[in-house]
Amino acid sequence: MAIRAHLTRKPTADEIAAAGQKEIASRWRALTAGEIFPARADETSSEGSVIDSMTPTLSALRVGIAPRVSCAEGFDHPLAEVLVRHGCRTVLRATYVDPSGTLVTTLGVAVMPDAKRADGAETDFSASLGVHGVEERYGVRAVPFPGTVAAGFGDSLRQDFSYENGHTPYLFFRSSGWITDRATRLETVVVNTFAFARVALDKVILRLATTNEPCERRGVKC
Numbered sequence: 001m002a003i004r005a006h007l008t009r010k011p012t013a014d015e016i017a018a019a020g021q022k023e024i025a026s027r028w029r030a031l032t033a034g035e036i037f038p039a040r041a042d043e044t045s046s047e048g049s050v051i052d053s054m055t056p057t058l059s060a061l062r063v064g065i066a067p068r069v070s071c072a073e074g075f076d077h078p079l080a081e082v083l084v085r086h087g088c089r090t091v092l093r094a095t096y097v098d099p100s101g102t103l104v105t106t107l108g109v110a111v112m113p114d115a116k117r118a119d120g121a122e123t124d125f126s127a128s129l130g131v132h133g134v135e136e137r138y139g140v141r142a143v144p145f146p147g148t149v150a151a152g153f154g155d156s157l158r159q160d161f162s163y164e165n166g167h168t169p170y171l172f173f174r175s176s177g178w179i180t181d182r183a184t185r186l187e188t189v190v191v192n193t194f195a196f197a198r199v200a201l202d203k204v205i206l207r208l209a210t211t212n213e214p215c216e217r218r219g220v221k222c
Contacts, residue, residue, distance in 0.1 A: 025169045033065045037094035041203040060096040060200035064145035079138040086121035087113040098196040105176035105197035108140025139175040168209040
């Protein structure tokens with residue numbers, strides 16, 4: 001009877017939470033590359049619906065998805081050192097352009113062993129790279145795709161860097177610039193110039209870091 005009760009009992013809250021954390025940590029393997037990086041990302045309202053057609057929207061169009069590489073290869077060296085020191089496993093990358101075809105961004109996801117080490121890496125950014133290092137100088141390396149509008153996008157064309165951490169096993173980065181070489185790097189980029197890149201990264205974060213009820217997620221049994 002005791003064995004039967006153990007096999008049929010409902011999971012505890014701690015067990016459900018642990019299952020949810022495990023599912024998030026393995027999501028980068030469970031999802032396809034196309035599920036992680038959607039072909040198109042559109043700005044949505046706070047309710048989650050696409051903004052009214054009468055309102056100008058921000059969109060990002062995927063150019064290509066890069067093969068996985070090591071964190072040492074996928075990020076600028078000073079940033080890569082911090083990530084590797086905290087156990088970074090791999091980096092997922094894709095490149096997007098805005099509808100006008102003049103702006104481009106490479107998104108990068110650093111896959112960490114767990115949320116604690118992801119938080120630790122973020123804390124170490126300022127100490128190792130300077131207060132604004134990951135916002136002004138270092139980021140995910142650009143991925144060009146031959147034969148596309150982003151064929152010439154290289155590291156030297158990056159003008160804007162950003163990253164986010166949702167206290168999950170992932171750190172999310174974007175490095176953005178103009179399709180054509182502007183000769184010199186701007187000291188200050190006008191706010192929201194690369195807002196389309198934020199829209200694209202928000203969709204990636206939604207795919208990898210959504211923390212809804214664990215029992216409602218694919219692959220979790222409660």
